[in-house]
Amino acid sequence: xxxxxxxxxxxxxxxxxxxxxxxxxxxxxxxxxxxxxxxxxxxxxxxxxxxxxxxxxxxxxxxxxxxxxxxxxxxxxxxxxxxxxxxxxxxxxxxxxxxxxxxxxxxxxxxxxxxxxxxxxxxxxxxxxxxxxxxxxxxxxxxxxxxxxxxxxxxxxxxxxxxxxxxxxxxxxxxxxxxxxxxxxxxxxxxxxxxxxxxxxxxxxxxxxxxxxxxxxxxxxxxxxxxxxxxxxxxxxxxxxxxxxxxxxxxxxxxxxxxxxxxxxxxxxxxxxxxxxxxxxxxxxxxxxxxxxxxxxxxxxxxxxxxxxxxxxxxxxxxxxxxxxxxxxxxxxxxxxxxxxxxxxxxxxxxxxxxxxxxxxxxxxxxxxxxxxxxxxxxxxxxxxxxxxxxxxxxxxxxxxxxxxxxxxxxxx
Amino acid sequence: xxxxxxxxxxxxxxxxxxxxxxxxxxxxxxxxxxxxxxxxxxxxxxxxxxxxxxxxxxxxxxxxxxxxxxx
Numbered sequence: 001x002x003x004x005x006x007x008x009x010x011x012x013x014x015x016x017x018x019x020x021x022x023x024x025x026x027x028x029x030x031x032x033x034x035x036x037x038x039x040x041x042x043x044x045x046x047x048x049x050x051x052x053x054x055x056x057x058x059x060x061x062x063x064x065x066x067x068x069x070x071x072x073x074x075x076x077x078x079x080x081x082x083x084x085x086x087x088x089x090x091x092x093x094x095x096x097x098x099x100x101x102x103x104x105x106x107x108x109x110x111x112x113x114x115x116x117x118x119x120x121x122x123x124x125x126x127x128x129x130x131x132x133x134x135x136x137x138x139x140x141x142x143x144x145x146x147x148x149x150x151x152x153x154x155x156x157x158x159x160x161x162x163x164x165x166x167x168x169x170x171x172x173x174x175x176x177x178x179x180x181x182x183x184x185x186x187x188x189x190x191x192x193x194x195x196x197x198x199x200x201x202x203x204x205x206x207x208x209x210x211x212x213x214x215x216x217x218x219x220x221x222x223x224x225x226x227x228x229x230x231x232x233x234x235x236x237x238x239x240x241x242x243x244x245x246x247x248x249x250x251x252x253x254x255x256x257x258x259x260x261x262x263x264x265x266x267x268x269x270x271x272x273x274x275x276x277x278x279x280x281x282x283x284x285x286x287x288x289x290x291x292x293x294x295x296x297x298x299x300x301x302x303x304x305x306x307x308x309x310x311x312x313x314x315x316x317x318x319x320x321x322x323x324x325x326x327x328x329x330x331x332x333x334x335x336x337x338x339x340x341x342x343x344x345x346x347x348x349x350x351x352x353x354x355x356x357x358x359x360x361x362x363x364x365x366x367x368x369x370x371x372x373x374x375x376x377x378x379x380x381x382x383x384x385x386x387x388x389x390x391x392x393x394x395x396x397x398x399x400x401x402x403x404x405x406x407x408x409x410x411x412x413x
Numbered sequence: 414x415x416x417x418x419x420x421x422x423x424x425x426x427x428x429x430x431x432x433x434x435x436x437x438x439x440x441x442x443x444x445x446x447x448x449x450x451x452x453x454x455x456x457x458x459x460x461x462x463x464x465x466x467x468x469x470x471x472x473x474x475x476x477x478x479x480x481x482x483x484x
Contacts, residue, residue, distance in 0.1 A: 044439040048474060057433040058472075295441050324440050331440075331452075331476050373452055377445055 002027040005309060006090060006098050008080050008247075009106030010034035011043065012295055013276025015062060016302035017104050017309075022070045025310050031073040031098055033080055033090070036129060039064050044295050046133035047157040050140070051164035051327075059130060085251050085269050102309040105248070105259060105267075105274040106302060109241030109293075114149060117210035123219040124211065124235040127157060136236070140165045143233035147171075147222040148200070149208055150238035151178045153323060153334070156191070158236030160327035163198025170230045171195060172206040172222065182338040182368050184346055187354040190370050194328040203230075211235065241293070243278050256280050258291060263316040265305035273309055275301035284318045285383055286337060286365055297321040320380045324373075333373050336366030336383055343390075347397035355397065362390030378403045421469075422460040425451065425479035428472060437472045451475055 005021050007014045010032050021030050040062040048054040067074035079093040089099045111126035113119045125136050140146070140161055148158040151173035162169040171178075177188035178195075192202045206228070212221040221231045243258045254260040254268045258280040265273045265281070276298040283290035292298075297319055304317045325332035330352055341358035348354050353371030357364055357379065364383045369376060379396070381403055382389060389396065395405055431437060440448060447466040454461055455475050467473065469483035 042437075042439070042442075044441055045437060045474065048437075048439075053478070054431055054437065055433045058431065058435050058437040295439075322441065326440055326475050329476055373448075377449060380445070 002029055003101045003310075004029040004099065005031070005102050005104065006100040007032045007104040007106060008034075008090065009104075009108060009276065010036065010040050010062075010074070011106060011108055011276060011298065012040065013108075013298040013302035013305075014104065014106035015040040016299045017106065017275060017306040018067075018070075018072050020303045020306035021309065022072060024307065029073075030071070031075065031100075032067070033075045033078045033092065033098070035077065035079045036131075037077050038130060039067065039074060039076065041130050043130075046130050047127070047161065049130075050127075050133040050137045050157075050161045052137065052141075053164065080247060083248060083251055085253070085272055088271065100271075102271045102273065104302075104305055104309065105272065105278060106276045106298075107244045107247060107274075108277045109243045111238065112240045112242050114208055114237055114239060116208050118213050118219070119211060119237070121211055121213045121219045122217050123233065124237060125158075126237055127154060128241075136161060139234050140167055143167050145169070145232045146234040146236065147208075147230050147232040148236045148238075149222070150236075150240075151175065151180065152238065152240075153179065153325070154238035155236070156195075156325060156327070158238060159195050159198070159200040161236070163195070163200050163327075166199070167234065169200040170222075170232075171200050171202045172208060172224060172230070173202060173204055174207050176204045178202065182334060182358075182366075183356065186348060187346065187356060187368065187370055190330075190352060190354055191332070194330070241277065245278070256289070260289070263318070264308040264312060264314075265301055265317060266308060266312060270312075271309075273305045275305040281317060284316060285320055285386070286340070286360075290337060292319075292321045292337075294321040294323045318384070320383045322376065322380070330371045331369075331373050333369045333376060334366070335369075335376060335380060336364070338366035338368050341365045345393040345397055349397065349399045353399075357393070357396050359390065359393070362388040364389060364396075372399070375401045382406070421463045421483045423450075423454070423463045423467065423469070423481055423483040424458075424460045425454040425456075425473065426482055427456065428478050428480040431472050431478055435470070435472045436468070437474060438467065439474045443467070443473075451479075455479055 082091040146169040148171040177185045206224045209225045245255045259274040263282045277293045322335040341360040343359040346356035357367040447464040463483045471481040473479045
C-alpha cells in the first residue's frame with residue numbers, strides 16, 4: 001500500500017509540496033484541501049491585476065487539469081474543521097474524513113481588521129487573496145478618494161493601486177515614516193516622494209479612530225485620533241496577519257505566533273509538518289526561531305517539508321529570503337530580517353539610492369536596498385556564511401560593494 | 414517544455430501590454446542568478462547568456478514590464 005499525504009492549503013507552500021511529493025514519491029496518494037474556490041495562483045502578481053496592469057489569465061499557475069494530470073486529488077471550497085493527530089485524520093465541513101500517513105499544514109493567515117468602529121463597512125478592503133484583488137479592482141475603479149492604513153510592505157500595494165488607477169489617497173501612518181521598523185526617515189523619504197508623485201499623500205503620526213459610513217453602510221471617511229477627517233470612497237487596510245492557528249488549538253501541536261517547526265519543517269508531532277506563512281521555524285541562518293512570509297521562502301519550505309515527509313532529516317531549510325517592491329521607477333528590496341538585530345549601518349550612496357544593513361552580534365541579519373540592488377547577492381552570501389563584519393561595516397556602504405572587498409580587507413589585517 | 418538552443422543570448426524589451434496567454438514572472442520568483450541578469454538588462458540595450466529560469470517570450474515584472482527575447 002502506498003503512503004498517503006494530505007496537504008491543507010494550495011498556496012505556493014502547499015502546491016510546491018504537492019509537486020515535490022509527486023516527483024519524489026511517484027506512487028504516493030496525495031490530497032490537497034483548500035478553502036479557496038480556485039487552484040494555485042500567483043499571489044505576488046495579484047497586486048498587478050488590481051492595478052489594472054495584468055489580465056486574469058497569467059495570474060493562474062496551476063489549472064485544475066494540472067492536479068488530474070499529476071494524480072493529485074484537489075478539493076476546492078473545502079474547509080477543514082478538525083485535525084485528529086491521534087488517529088491521523090482530518091475532517092471537513094461536509095463531514096468527509098481524510099486519513100493520512102503524513103500531514104502538511106500550509107494554512108497561512110488572515111488579514112487583521114482594525115479594532116475600530118465600522119471597520120467592517122462596505123468599501124473597506126483587506127488584501128490577501130485573488131478574490132480580494134478582484135473586489136479591490138472593482139471598488140477602486142469607481143473611487144475618487146481613498147484612505148490607506150498600514151505602513152508596511154502590504155500597505156504600499158494599496159498606495160500603488162490607487163496611484164495606478166488615478167485615485168487621490170491619504171496614507172495614514174502611525175509613526176513618522178513608512179515601515180519605520182526597517183527604514184530611517186532618510187530612506188523612507190525616497191518612498192514617500194514616489195507615493196506623492198502618484199497622488200498618494202503620506203500622513204504621519206496618524207491612524208484611524210473610526211470610520212464613518214453612509215445610510216447604506218458604505219465607508220465615507222476615516223477619522224483619526226485627533227478628529228481629523230479624511231473623506232474616502234474606498235479604504236485599504238493592511239496592518240498584518242492573524243495566523244490560522246485556531247485549527248490546531250485542540251491538538252498537541254506547539255504554537256507560537258504560528259505553528260512551531262524545526263529546520264525540517266516538522267512539528268512536535270512526528271508525522272505532521274507545516275510550511276509557509278503559518279510556520280515559526282528554526283532559522284539556521286539567524287540562529288533562532290523566526291517567521292517569513294515571502295514567496296520564495298514559502299515555496300522552499302513546501303519543497304523541504306515534502307522531502308522530509310518522505311524521509312525525515314533528508315534536507316534542512318536554510319534560506320535567506322528577499323521581498324521586492326517594483327511599483328516605482330526604482331527598485332526596492334528587503335532581505336533577511338531587516339527589523340531585527342542589535343545594530344545597523346545605513347547610507348545614501350547616490351541620489352535616490354539608499355541602503356541599510358541590520359546586524360546582530362556583528363553579523364548581517366537583514367537589510368533594505370533602495371535604488372541600487374547590486375549588493376543583494378553579496379549581503380545574502382555574508383548572511384549565509386555567518387561572517388562577522390563588525391569591524392568593517394563602513395565597507396558595506398560603499399557603492400559597488402563585493403564580498404571580495406571585505407576579504408581583501410580581512411587579509412590585510 | 415521546449416528544448417533550448419545552446420549559446421543563445423537574451424535581452425529584455427520594455428513592453429506596454431501583457432497578453433492573456435503570456436507567462437508572467439515577478440522578480441521575486443526568479444532565482445538569484447536570474448535576478449542579477451534582469452537587473453543588468455532591464456532598460457538597457459544589452460544582452461546576456463540565456464538563463465534557465467526564463468524562456469523566450471516570458472514577461473518579467475521588475476520596475477516595468479519586460480519581454481524576454483532569446484536568440
